[in-house]
Amino acid sequence: MRVLDSLRFRIASLFRRSQLSAEMEEELRSHIQLRADDLERSGVPRPQAERRARIEFGGHERFKEECHEAAGGAWGESLWQDLRLAFRMLRKSPGFTVVAVVTLALAIGANALVFGALNALLLRPLNVPQADSLYGIEHGGNGYQSYPNYLDERDRNRSFADLAAYNITDAGLATDKDPSHVWVYEASGNYFDVLGIQPYLGRFFHRSDEHGPSSAPYIVLTYAYWHTHFQDDRGVLGRTVQLNKHPYTIIGVASPEFYGTLLVFAPDLFVPMVNHGQFGAENDLNERTKDWVFEVVGHLKPGITPAQATADLNSVGAYLEKAYPNEEDHWPFKLVRPSLYGNFIGSAVRAFISGLMLLAGLILLAACANLGSLFAARAADRSREVALRLALGSSRGRIVRQLMTEAVLISLVGGTLGLLGSASLLRRLSMWQPFSRFPLHVPVNPDAKVYGVALVLALLSGLLFGIVPIRQVFRANPYEVIKSGSTGIVGRRVTVRDVLLVVQISICAVLVTSSMVAVRGLIRSLHSNFGFEPKNAMLADIGLGLAGYSGDAASAMQRRIIDVMETIPGVSSVAFTDMPPLNMDGAMSTVFTDKMTDLRPANAVATAYMFGVTPGYFDAAGTALLAGKAFSWHDDKGAPRVAVVNREFTRKVLGSVNDAVGRYFKLRDGTRLQVVGVVEDGKYLNLTEDQQPAMFFPILQFTSGQTWLVVRSDRDPQQLATAMRGKLRDLDNGLLAYIQPWNKELEGVLFPSRVATVSLGILGVMGAMLSVTGIFGMAAYSVSKRIKELGIRIALGAQHREVLQAALGSAVKLLAFGSTAGLILGILASRLLAVIVYHATPRDPVVLAGVVLAMGLLGLLATWIPAQRVLHIDPLVLLREE
Amino acid sequence: MAAQAQLLPGTLDLLILRAVSLGPLHGYGILLRIGQISGNALLIEQGALYPGLFRLVRQGLLKASWGTSENNRRAKFYELTAAGRKRLREETDNWNRLATAIGAALKAQLEEV
Numbered sequence: 001m002r003v004l005d006s007l008r009f010r011i012a013s014l015f016r017r018s019q020l021s022a023e024m025e026e027e028l029r030s031h032i033q034l035r036a037d038d039l040e041r042s043g044v045p046r047p048q049a050e051r052r053a054r055i056e057f058g059g060h061e062r063f064k065e066e067c068h069e070a071a072g073g074a075w076g077e078s079l080w081q082d083l084r085l086a087f088r089m090l091r092k093s094p095g096f097t098v099v100a101v102v103t104l105a106l107a108i109g110a111n112a113l114v115f116g117a118l119n120a121l122l123l124r125p126l127n128v129p130q131a132d133s134l135y136g137i138e139h140g141g142n143g144y145q146s147y148p149n150y151l152d153e154r155d156r157n158r159s160f161a162d163l164a165a166y167n168i169t170d171a172g173l174a175t176d177k178d179p180s181h182v183w184v185y186e187a188s189g190n191y192f193d194v195l196g197i198q199p200y201l202g203r204f205f206h207r208s209d210e211h212g213p214s215s216a217p218y219i220v221l222t223y224a225y226w227h228t229h230f231q232d233d234r235g236v237l238g239r240t241v242q243l244n245k246h247p248y249t250i251i252g253v254a255s256p257e258f259y260g261t262l263l264v265f266a267p268d269l270f271v272p273m274v275n276h277g278q279f280g281a282e283n284d285l286n287e288r289t290k291d292w293v294f295e296v297v298g299h300l301k302p303g304i305t306p307a308q309a310t311a312d313l314n315s316v317g318a319y320l321e322k323a324y325p326n327e328e329d330h331w332p333f334k335l336v337r338p339s340l341y342g343n344f345i346g347s348a349v350r351a352f353i354s355g356l357m358l359l360a361g362l363i364l365l366a367a368c369a370n371l372g373s374l375f376a377a378r379a380a381d382r383s384r385e386v387a388l389r390l391a392l393g394s395s396r397g398r399i400v401r402q403l404m405t406e407a408v409l410i411s412l413v414g415g416t417l418g419l420l421g422s423a424s425l426l427r428r429l430s431m432w433q434p435f436s437r438f439p440l441h442v443p444v445n446p447d448a449k450v451y452g453v454a455l456v457l458a459l460l461s462g463l464l465f466g467i468v469p470i471r472q473v474f475r476a477n478p479y480e481v482i483k484s485g486s487t488g489i490v491g492r493r494v495t496v497r498d499v500l501l502v503v504q505i506s507i508c509a510v511l512v513t514s515s516m517v518a519v520r521g522l523i524r525s526l527h528s529n530f531g532f533e534p535k536n537a538m539l540a541d542i543g544l545g546l547a548g549y550s551g552d553a554a555s556a557m558q559r560r561i562i563d564v565m566e567t568i569p570g571v572s573s574v575a576f577t578d579m580p581p582l583n584m585d586g587a588m589s590t591v592f593t594d595k596m597t598d599l600r601p602a603n604a605v606a607t608a609y610m611f612g613v614t615p616g617y618f619d620a621a622g623t624a625l626l627a628g629k630a631f632s633w634h635d636d637k638g639a640p641r642v643a644v645v646n647r648e649f650t651r652k653v654l655g656s657v658n659d660a661v662g663r664y665f666k667l668r669d670g671t672r673l674q675v676v677g678v679v680e681d682g683k684y685l686n687l688t689e690d691q692q693p694a695m696f697f698p699i700l701q702f703t704s705g706q707t708w709l710v711v712r713s714d715r716d717p718q719q720l721a722t723a724m725r726g727k728l729r730d731l732d733n734g735l736l737a738y739i740q741p742w743n744k745e746l747e748g749v750l751f752p753s754r755v756a757t758v759s760l761g762i763l764g765v766m767g768a769m770l771s772v773t774g775i776f777g778m779a780a781y782s783v784s785k786r787i788k789e790l791g792i793r794i795a796l797g798a799q800h801r802e803v804l805q806a807a808l809g810s811a812v813k814l815l816a817f818g819s820t821a822g823l824i825l826g827i828l829a830s831r832l833l834a835v836i837v838y839h840a841t842p843r844d845p846v847v848l849a850g851v852v853l854a855m856g857l858l859g860l861l862a863t864w865i866p867a868q869r870v871l872h873i874d875p876l877v878l879l880r881e882e
Numbered sequence: 883m884a885a886q887a888q889l890l891p892g893t894l895d896l897l898i899l900r901a902v903s904l905g906p907l908h909g910y911g912i913l914l915r916i917g918q919i920s921g922n923a924l925l926i927e928q929g930a931l932y933p934g935l936f937r938l939v940r941q942g943l944l945k946a947s948w949g950t951s952e953n954n955r956r957a958k959f960y961e962l963t964a965a966g967r968k969r970l971r972e973e974t975d976n977w978n979r980l981a982t983a984i985g986a987a988l989k990a991q992l993e994e995v
Contacts, residue, residue, distance in 0.1 A: 023958075027909065028932065030957045034910040035928070037953055056928050063929035070936035 024067050032057055082405040089406060096378065097410065099773055100371055104414025104461065105421065106766055107360075107367035112422035112446070112454040114360040117429075118353045119453075120444035121264075126339045127257045129196045130299060135306065136338035137163070137296040137313065140331025144291035147273070147284060149320065149328075150188070153296060156316045159309035160298035164194035166261065167294040169279045172546030172736050173269070174242040179546060181736050182225070182268040183439055184243075185260055186279060189216065189272055194298055195261070201226075202237040202252030205272050213285055216272035217248045223256040225268040243271065245548030245734075246278045259441060261297055263339040266441035279545070288327040289668055297338045306335045327668075329601035352756060359514070359763050362507045366767065368461045369504040370774040372468035373497040375407060377781040379469030386473055400470050407466025408459065415458025419451065426450075435748055468496065497778065498810070502818040504774045505855075508767035509822020510829060512854050515764025516847045517830040518757040525753060531646070531682010532581060533622025534742035538720055539580055540709040542728070543736040555700055557731075558614065558707060559633075564727045570715040575617035576699055580708050580742070581609075582749040586685040591653055591693070594664040594672065601668075606652045608645075608693040609684045612702035618644070618679060620710040628661035628677030635698035642698065644677040649693035673697075686749055710742075717741045768858055771818075775862035779811040783866045787873065795875035807870045808863050819855040826851070886925040894926070894934050896977060899962065899970040902944060908957035909935060935960060943969050 032053045039049035054060070090097040125131030137153065139145050145153075147165075154163040165188040172179030185191075192204035200223055209216045219241065221230070230236045239250050248271065259266040273293075276284055284290050300309055313333035320328045340346035379386070386399055423446045430445050542561065544554045558576050565574040579585060590604035615631045618624075626647060635642055643665075645653075650660040657678055664674050673695075684692055713720055721739045728735045747754075783790070790807055798806075827843075889897075901907060901915040909931055916926065938944040943966035951957045962970065 024932075026956070027958045028929070030908070030951075030955055031910045031928070031932075033955055034908070034951060034953075034957065037955070058927045058929035060929065063932055066933035067936045070933040071940055 020068070020071060021064075024064055028057070028060065028064065079405070082402050083409065085402060086406040086409045090409070093378075096374065099777075100374060100410045101414040101417065103367050103370060103770065103773060104411055104458070105417035106769070107364040107418070108415045108454055108458050108461070109418030109422040109425075110363050110763065110766060111357075111360045111457055112419050112450055113425055114353065114356045115453050116422065116426040116446050116450045117444050118357055119447070119449055120442070121340065121349055122353060123449075124447075126261060126263065128261070133300045133302075134195075134297060134338060135300060135309070135335040137298075138334040138336055139317070140329070143295055145293045145296060146288045146291050147276070147293055148286065148288045150293050150296050152320060153313065153316055154188075156319065157309075157312050159301060159304045159312040161301050162190055162194045163296055163298035164188045164191040165273060165293045165296045166191060167273065167276070167292060168262070168265065168267065170543070170546070171244050171279055172242075172543055172734075174245075174734075175239075179242065179245075179734060179736060180229075181543070181546070181738070183265075184279065185267045185270045186273045186276055187270050189274070191270070192220075196299075197255065197258055199252040200255040201234060202250075204252050204254075205270075210272060210274045212274065214246075214275045214277050216274055217243075217246065218251045218272060219243065219248045220252045220254055220270040221250060222254050222259055222266065222268060222270075224259070224266065226253045229268075244278050244546050246275075261295070261338050263443070264441055266439045268439070288324055295338060310335055326599055327601075348752065352752075356759055356763070359511060359760075362510065363763060363766055363770070364457065364461060366504040366507040366770050366774075368465045369500040369507075370770055370777070371407075371410075371461075372465035373500045373504075373774070374777050375403070375465055376469040376472060376497050377777065379403060379472050380785075383472070396474055399473055403469060403473065404463070404466045408462040411458045411462025411465075412455075415454060415461075418458075419454040422446070422454070423450070434751060438748070468500070471496075498814055501774055501778050501811075501814050502821070505771050505815055505818025506822035506825060508771035508774075509819045509851065509855055510826040511760075511764045511767030513823055513826025513847070513851045514830055515757075515760040515767075516850050516854070517826075517844070518753070518760040520844055520847055522750070522753050522757045525687050525750065528687070529682070530582060530746075531623055531680055531684075532742075534746055536712060536714045537620065537622065537742040538709075538711040538713065538717060538724065539740055539742045539745045540711070540724060541738040542707050542709050544707050546736050547732060547734040551703070554703075554707070558699070560731060561709065561728070562614065562616075564731060565709070565711055565724065568711075568713070568720070568723045568727065570720070571711055571713040573616050573619040573712045575620040575710050576614040577617055577621075577708050577710060578612040578699065578702070578706050580621075580710065580745070581611070581682060581684045581694075582686070582746060583708075590668050591649075591695070592666040592668075593653065594666060596666060599666065599668060599670060604668075606649070606693045608649055608653075608695050610702070611694065611696045612699040613696050614699050617696070617710065620712045622712065623682065624680045626678045626680060627657060628675070630677055631698040633700075636700040639701070641671055641673045641701055642676045643673045644679055644696040645675055646679050646694045647681045648691050649695055650675075650678055652693050687753070709737075768854065771855070772858050772862045775811060775815055775859055776865065778814070779808055779863045779866040780869075782811065783807050783870055790870060791873050791875040794873055800871060803870055803873075804867055808867060811863060811866075812859065815855070815859045819852070819859075822855075823848070823851050887923060889924055889926060893977075894930070895938060896970070896973045897924070898931070898934055898938060898960075899943065899966055899973065902960050902962050903967065903970055906949075906959045906961040908949075908951060908959050910957070911951075912960065938966070942966075 032050065035053035035056065036046070036049040039052055040046055044052065057063075126134065128134065136143070137145075139149065139153075145165075150163070150165045154165075157163065167186040169184050169186060171182055171184045173182040174180075187205075189205055189207035189210040192199075193206060197204075199220070202220075204220055205216060205218045209218060221236070226232065226236065236250050237252070240247050241250060242248070254270070260270075271279075274285070280292065284292055300306065310333055313335075317328075317331060317333055321330055337346065340349055389399055390396065426444050426446045430442055432442060433440055544550075544557055549557050562574045562576065565571060579587065587610045588607050589610050590601055591606045591608050592599055592604055596603055613631070615633055615635075618630050625644075628644070630644060631642065645660070647657055650657050653665050654660045654663050654675065660675050660678050662674065662676075664672050666672055679696070681691055682694070683689065684694055709724075711720070711724065715723075724739055725737065728737050786807065790803055793803055793806065897916050897920070898912060901912045901919065904915065907915055912935075913926065913928060913931055916924065935944065935946075939946055939960075942963060944960045945963050946958050946960050948956060949959045
């Protein structure tokens, strides 16, 4: 309370200042008048009396200042004085000021930017009530679960208030004319009740709406979709629309803040999960081996710890294992934060953003080191001024406060600029849609926390680099400085400034190294072998299910589409697959040897990716057939089950490539398949995966809800896409097709490494800029400090090389030392990068040479101007000046 | 004048309180009053009085108001507040104890040496 009062008093006194001053002035004047009156009375003439009264009074201004201080106004006032002086000093050296402010703005901006992302993606909980106790469940290291398992978990656990499930899929929504493509959350009936949220309009669906498969044809729209597609029409409630050609009723609209339970993905609408048959395979709801439910989430009961809940779920798991030995194994449960899909996206995002935060912190540290040495140099240049002030009776504390005020002023201005820049970038990032296909939702709008952190960082760094020159002030001996002018103090060979510079250069070298490693990795991954040829191929996601085709009708339609596509001139091959590789999704199955009879998961020899493809797929995809043959249209439902496998599969399951053709293996459900062909290895889910086994089935023997068309042609993609669209329209107006060159489609899988490369590239450039300014500052300062000495050397006949060595030798040495340290650290740090960026290896001669070259060039650039100055020293002019 | 003593640090406040305790005074009046009650034995720089006055006002020991002096000049008059009166009593006691102790100590030293 007292502190508050005192603060209020002080602030008030700041504003009272002019009034107080006038009053004080009047009082002191009145004193002098009274004294003069007395003197006059004792016979002194008035003018002399007033003069004497003033002299007797003593230092008028000094006492006034002391009065102010005594009255409590000193604090605010001297701060104001410091600020004004700081402004004047900074305005006097605009170059220094601009460099300092820009450096800080960049460093603080980078930190605010990364922290904004960290805050939004990792710190901020989901926007639902009591997000703290909301957990997602992973089963056997897998987010996906089967629907029967979800039901068992829901009904048999005792730790969760309730468990909800959801799955993400796409569908065709027709209001009255042609259908449009929508992203759908299939949610369990209790989904909204588990989350504890209320609708914006109408009602949500509930568990009581579920009465068996496809019994609940209800739609809840997200606010955004309602807003953009129904123009905020409240009359939309109760309207019947067609979803994948099935009638659905719109019953409600979710609130604007709610966009599902996955942080980065915003769906268009919600439908009950019991209607899954209308979006995927009919029997998915009953099969325990089909893991298609995206995530199971729920609130822990009050008082239950995550560890207790995990143990509880594991006992449910033990029950499942006993009851369904063929389907279930000893797969432990894990609780995860739901917002980033547990450990799948979450751990990579967490590792990456934390890494970036660390690098951004290093940038700020480097910037502080940079500014610290600039400030130290400036303080040394101002040693005369400081000495003069000390000699005139100013306290050291006061001078330090003045220097600190300058530092903090710079840091606040720089911090504000950086924050404004990063806030606008964050806002733009929130609206960023890198994939045309997926409604990415990155809610990284800056909030109070971001602003707070940025300002605190700015203040802290101001104090940090402001402290550097303070020792200098305390050591300064005013008499020495004034006597001898600014001294080039010889003695200590390694100064704080040198250490700071080495630290800074090595930090910058770390950044340059890691950005180069990332860029190299990205370039390599663009040119690596995927196991298919994305060039000259078109990929079309054709929503057969969305247009109402299923089962045999869908197969017939696929053949018709292939036939018409082959009539397009320039098309060499056409095929369907249920899922192209590297498409962020991949179905897997456990595989058993032919001899195995006990098909428990523990007895499996491998887990392999599964793809359903039409004949001609390997031609269309550009996948090389190593042995055997591909499928034909005769491999249909009636024919024996066959498969084409990749080389890794033959190695793991069958032994070798050569005798693989003709041999058999088994799937989880006991199906026996004969291998008819072997293809080359490839990448299936992401670029950083280890080599995985894969198997391809004839699409007629392996039905799936999704259908992707692959068209190989060397025609111009735009023309080809137009032609394809035309052919599709001729077949059926209701077919929704998403057509894109395969190269483009791969952007999704390259997205993480691209983001990593861009962010590291930016940080690397910032690091490079900082090291240039740092070295430049240091070199320029040491040249200006020693210019007299250098002039004498030149006058005595020193050669250019010797003079340069004397002037810049130490800067170059520090540069070399710092770069080496940074390079080594950078190589160590790059091991982390390999997780995200495919092919990121620091043991790459190009990277090593690149870093050395880059640091060398930066050094050359930074010392160029000081070197020029040294070479143009005219000793005559110099000696005359002093 | 030559025999005037330097003030001990901190004693000016006590003198001001004492001077004002005899009735409201303006700054110049306080100086005269101190001179009068101390027998002009103390050297006080005139201006140095004012920071002390402001400090005492801020501490709530004095209160100030504008008025007119005996020769019709506008001047600021100071008087003791209740807190000031209390402080004056305490400080006087303190001072007496201190003076007695120091006096005794100095005397004792003389006798023993």
